[in-house]
Amino acid sequence: MKPAGALALLVAIPLLLTGCAEGFERQRYQSRLIRDVSPQEVFQDAQEILRREFGPVRADPESLRIETRPVEFRTRTTSGTARDLYRAPSTMRRIARFVAAPAAGGAVARLRVEIERLDTERQDAFYPDRGRRLSDAPADTPIQRDAATTQRQNTVWTFVKRDYRLERAILAELLERFAPAPEPPAPQDQAPPTDAAP
Numbered sequence: 760m761k762p763a764g765a766l767a768l769l770v771a772i773p774l775l776l777t778g779c780a781e782g783f784e785r786q787r788y789q790s791r792l793i794r795d796v797s798p799q800e801v802f803q804d805a806q807e808i809l810r811r812e813f814g815p816v817r818a819d820p821e822s823l824r825i826e827t828r829p830v831e832f833r834t835r836t837t838s839g840t841a842r843d844l845y846r847a848p849s850t851m852r853r854i855a856r857f858v859a860a861p862a863a864g865g866a867v868a869r870l871r872v873e874i875e876r877l878d879t880e881r882q883d884a885f886y887p888d889r890g891r892r893l894s895d896a897p898a899d900t901p902i903q904r905d906a907a908t909t910q911r912q913n914t915v916w917t918f919v920k921r922d923y924r925l926e927r928a929i930l931a932e933l934l935e936r937f938a939p940a941p942e943p944p945a946p947q948d949q950a951p952p953t954d955a956a957p
Contacts, residue, residue, distance in 0.1 A: 788869035
């Protein structure tokens with residue numbers, strides 16, 4: 760193999776592995792087994808919790824899947840970019856995906872909450888000449904590049920991380936809702952009161 764080919768292969772392998780790892784990470788869910796309940800019951804209660812946290816949701820009773828609408832927020836410290844170093848604001852959003860499934864002795868609740876960063880401006884700054892090929896001619900203008908597309912289609916959101924803390928909190932609340940009520944303490948025999956001293 761020629762040195763140039765070997766070098767290209769060495770560069771490509773880590774990129775492929777990174778892409779596969781990120782794709783696998785985005786498929787994983789945090790899960791909890793909830794005993795003595797049906798998946799449909801878990802699905803119903805999960806809708807209530809997710810609506811409270813995220814607002815309107817898309818719920819499919821057949822597949823027992825729920826997806827929330829994105830909820831945007833601003834941050835100056837957790838965007839995962841150099842902007843955090845000088846406390847510049849970044850627009851982020853959270854999206855939750857939930858699925859309930861039957862399991863031995865009950866149901867399993869699976870949840871993942873993704874955090875994404877709005878990167879439309881960064882994408883345009885880093886790749887201003889995406890329309891240019893092997894030519895000296897100027898690339899398409901931004902208007903030409905975005906022709907016949909909507910603003911939503913041109914918006915770039917980048918996956919940053921999972922919100923494990925929120926996942927744990929929601930699943931813990933779901934578990935608590937189906938936890939058996941504690942039994943009242945058994946009445947104890949009380950000794951008769953002693954006569955007071957004269």
